[in-house]
Amino acid sequence: MSRCSIPLLLAALLLAAPAAGQDAPTLSIETLKTVTETLSSDAYEGRAPTTPAEAKTTDYIVARFKTAGLQPGNHGSWFQDVPLVEITARDVAPITITGGTTPLSFAYRTDMVIATYRVVPRIAVRNSDMVFVGYGINAPERGWNDYAGVDVKGKTVVILVNDPDWETAGNDGPFEGRAMTYYGRWTYKYEEAARQGAAAAIIVHQTAPASYGWNVVQSSWTGPQLELAAEGDHMDQSEAIGWVQLDAAKRLFASAGKDFEALAATAGNKGFKAVPLGLKASFTFDNSVRRQASKNVIGVLPGTERPQETVFYTAHWDHLGRCDAVDGDDICNGALDNASGVAGLIAIAEAQVKAGPAARTQAFMAVTAEESGLLGSRYYAEHPIYPLGLTVGGVNMDVLNVNGRTRNVVVTGYGKSDLDDLIVPLAKAQGRHVEPEAHPERGGYYRSDHFSFAKLGVPMLDAGSGEDLVEGGTVAGEAAAKDYGEHRYHQPADEYDPTWDWSGAIDDLTLYYRLGRGLAEGDSWPAWKPDAEFRAIREASRAAAQ
Known part of the structure; x- marks a missing residue:
């Protein structure tokens, strides 16, 4: 394929990044404040x-x-319809577990979600045999199959979250050590x-490997749930999916005469064999079903020389709506997550328009x-x-930094593509350095729209300010x-605060602006690294696009 060299583009981007004291793109703090406050x-x-x-x-x-x-951005329309089906569980009965030393009943929301x-x-x-399948991974290319030798058709599988080697100190291991792979994601x-062929799949919630508490599971998995509408109405999926609290899981394993901690440790070893628990699970719930299209919002700044080639900026506009009340407040406003990202999307659009059209088209999409x-x-x-084959690449924005300027820029999934190399000189021009995410075990790379x-x-690119604040260092950054x-x-307290410091967000948005501008003015095609x-x-x- 035809593409200019990445070293040449690196040099071009570095030349395009002004030194300290020179003019920067016009990125409006007022836009960031107004849009974030309004949408949240x-x-x-x-x-x-x-x-x-x-x-x-x-x-x-x-x-x-x-x-x-x-x-x-869509043939004269600002919208792309996204067909969704909304399913709301109602009259959810407790999960009852029989066949063990102690009959168990797990309550909805407190012990489990379904x-x-x-x-x-x-x-x-009804009376579905339960099987512990460890991390629930079938990865032939890694020589790993937690389902080997066991038939789970019609059964309820109990699964651990994250990868088998998530507690590894470094990033070496059968599943990249601490760095979560897609095999570790709940999806x-x-x-x-x-x-x-499992009838039901239940993940054991543990805060460390999940990277969030039960309150996040509870708020995210109760109330209306959305999925893309599809032919066949997803009948190829398990009948039920859900999570169980760790303490409830320990009671379940104890009733089966098993030690949860011991079996969980065994599941981290290659060659693990699934363990039938000798228990049967039963539960019922009704569903209210509503079909309705949601919308992606897309605007473009058409290119002047190669308009068929596109550079993208994205941010999601949605949040959780009404959620579990805290101190009488049941609105999850989503100020940082992700009204701030939409504000950044608009601020960059304003700056790119002010700079004028580039050679390539630039697209700005707020997704649902x-x-x-x-x-x-x-x-x-x-x-x-x-066409994706003519989409150059771009930047996704999810939660802006409102804690002040930082000395570092953190990239999720660092090292996967040339984009990671391209931002190094841009960050350097700001007096910052680029580094991998501190907690790759949290699976951040698989949790946003990029x-x-x-x-x-x-x-x-999915990047942002690190936690090494110019004012307060890593102690202050980690505390924030x-x-x-x-x-x-994912709680009602994610609300707009007029005292936020937007200087770090401006640094990040400047970096995103310059990366996108460099891609849009150039003719390079950033590639994935050989092992990506x-x-x-x-x-x-x-x-196919040639």
Whole structure:
């Protein structure tokens, strides 16, 4: 394929990055404040897709795109319809466990959560044999199969979250050590259980390997659940999927005469064999089903020389809507997650329009249903408006830094593509250095919308300020991150604060602006590294686009 060398593009980007004291792109702090405050106000009710708040949200984004000077990005329309099905579990009975030393009953929300991908009015699982399948991984290329020698058709599988080597200090191991692979994501666990024919798949919640507490599971997995509408109504999936509290899981294993901690440790070893528990699970719940399209919002700044080639900026506009009340507040406003990212998207659009069109088209897309499993970006990637083989790459923004300037820039999935190399000189021009994420075991690479593009071959940067604050260092930065994770993330307390320091966000957005501008003005095609799992599909899509 034809592409200029990455070293040449690195040099071009470095030359395009002004030294300290020179003019920077015009990125409006007022835009960041106004958009974030507006979208996270109670009037927007937490921006849940397919609720009355959606039209208010998407109309506001369109108005800001128009004011910025963008053009409609979907053949004259600002919207891409995303067909969704909303399933709300009702009358959820406790999960009852029989066959062990002690009959057990696990209550909905406190002990477990349960849901389904299937578009059916009722789920009823009766006397389903339970099997512990370790990490629930079938990875032939790694010589690993937790389902080897066991038939789980019609059974309920109990699964551990993350990868078998998640507690490894470094990144060496059968599943890249501390760095989570896709095999460690909860989405994969359910996908594989369905392929194996399991009636139900239950993940044991543990805070460290999941990287969030039970409160996040409870708020995210109760109430209306969204999935992409599809032919067949997802009847190829397990009847039920869910999570169980760790203490409840320990009681379950004890009733089976097993030691949970001992079996969990064994599951981390290659050659682990699934363990029938001698227990039977039963549960029922009804479903309210509603079909409705949500919307991605897309605006473009058309290119002047190669408009068919596109550079993307993305951020998700949705949040959780109404959620579990805390001190009487039941709106999960999602100020940082991700009203701030949408504000950044609009601020960059304003700056790019002010700078004028580039050689390539620049697209700005606010996607829906990220919180439901990256559904909006996944739908776009599977139904692209602009061919993926002609999509150069881009930047995804999910939660901006409002804690002040930092000395470091952190990249999730660092080392997977040339984009990671390209931001090094841009960060250096700001007096910052680039480093991998501190907690790759949290699977951040698989938890935001860049991944939908990556799965289909398009390199997208997912980066942001690290925790080494200029004022306060890593102590202050880590404390701020911990406070957000424990007290605000996916909770009503994620609200706009007029005292936030946006200087770090401006640094990050400047970096994203310059990366996108360099790609849009140039003719390079950033590639995946030789060992990246997405390299082959990218090479195929680029070849087909020639």
